[in-house]
Amino acid sequence: MLKLIRWSLGRVILTLDFLTPPHPVKREPEDQKKMDDKASQLSLYQFRACPFCVKVRRFMQRNALQIELRNAKDHGIHKDELIRGGKRHKVPCLRIENKEGSDEWLYESSAIIDYLKREFSLPQ
Ligand SMILES: N[C@@H](CCC(=O)N[C@@H](CS)C(=O)NCC(=O)O)C(=O)O
Numbered sequence: 124m125l126k127l128i129r130w131s132l133g134r135v136i137l138t139l140d141f142l143t144p145p146h147p148v149k150r151e152p153e154d155q156k157k158m159d160d161k162a163s164q165l166s167l168y169q170f171r172a173c174p175f176c177v178k179v180r181r182f183m184q185r186n187a188l189q190i191e192l193r194n195a196k197d198h199g200i201h202k203d204e205l206i207r208g209g210k211r212h213k214v215p216c217l218r219i220e221n222k223e224g225s226d227e228w229l230y231e232s233s234a235i236i237d238y239l240k241r242e243f244s245l246p247q
Pocket residue numbers: 170173174175212213214215230231232233
């Protein structure tokens with residue numbers, strides 16, 4: 124029963140998200156390219172119908188941040204990566220690949236959005 128309620132809520136969230144897509148900011152191509160290069164170090168582990176993940180995805184869409192989405196629910200490999208790297212099967216989680224090869228795993232939707240605002244100099 125709880126599963127059914129959760130599933131139904133998920134559908135409602137996905138429908139609302141689909142019906143009200145955020146308008147992405149427009150940048151000069153070279154500015155967008157710089158953002159894309161920086162964003163290539165990041166990936167978002169998420170579930171499609173998780174409201175906290177929708178919140179982060181909509182923030183990314185509004186700010187035209189091209190961050191790879193990794194479904195940590197259905198695809199075993201991404202779920203395993205998240206549990207191994209982040210130590211918890213909780214989403215959303217932003218994986219930050221540092222140049223030296225070490226990774227940081229950032230949980231909590233608000234903390235992820237704050238990090239993206241800081242890193243990409245986006246309006247607070
Ligand atoms: N406060 C967290 C809530 C995240 C959350 O509850 N995510 C759920 C999916 S919607 C989850 O991963 N649950 C699994 C768990 O907590 O182990 C945030 O804002 O990111």
